Amino acid sequence: MGGVAWTEEEDHLLKKCIQQYGEGKWHRVPLLAGLNRCRKSCRLRWLNYLRPNIKRGNFAEEEVEMIVKLHKLLGNRWSLIAGRLPGRTANDVKNYWNCHLSKKVNALEADQDGSQLSKDVQIIRPQPRNIGSSSTMKRRNQGESQTDEVLVEQESDITKFDANGKNNMIESQQDMMMYSCLDQQGMFGEFPMDFQLEGFEAMVSGGEGSSNQWNWDDLLLDMDMYNDFSS
């Protein structure tokens, strides 16, 4: 293995600890569980192996299709891809891709005049993780090619708003970003109204999870999948 394998006893201790104290606070887990492992090892072991409802064994055909499709849309964003496959972990998906799919897909692309095919693929990289930190955006955009990506402009001057004002600003910025993105993709008019509203409401209200980033990713993904599957 890549490191020291976990023993049954360690697994038991970790499980017991998570059941007692819940997920999160990983820095405390080694101490609480009495494990001689770092926080990251504990987290990874839980997420990839011990967590309930983890699906093991071969990937079904539908799952493979989904992975290929999502990888086209998202690139190597394994956690997002895994999020669409119930019971599968990001590590599983990544391993499966590296072992089974990457070669197949590459070979296929080579067969079908891959240069043309890869030009058509537009990898969605939702940029604005934090509305307030424009430096993050700059660094990301500098580091990665901007061609063939959906780039989203954002305003930077929001620090002067208080909590209330900031929320309003975030809404309007997300509003702007969504329209900007949809506009650039040239597909704003292609979505049914309820679909647009559902995504937008979920994004603005915070919805599932704690971060706006997830909703933003989710919305973009839904939009693109809608587009992809219906075409």
Added chain:
DNA sequence: AACTTATCCAACCGCCGCTAC
């Protein structure tokens, strides 16, 4: 049967973004 090569996958590593101080 013995050896080599390929494949699988759990675990580790380094980096990034966020948050609290």
Added chain:
DNA sequence: AGTAGCGGCGGTTGGATAAGT
């Protein structure tokens, strides 16, 4: 404004095992 600490992510490693010769 700067920084340390944290959670999270993607890339990589390397041992175990299967398949091939």
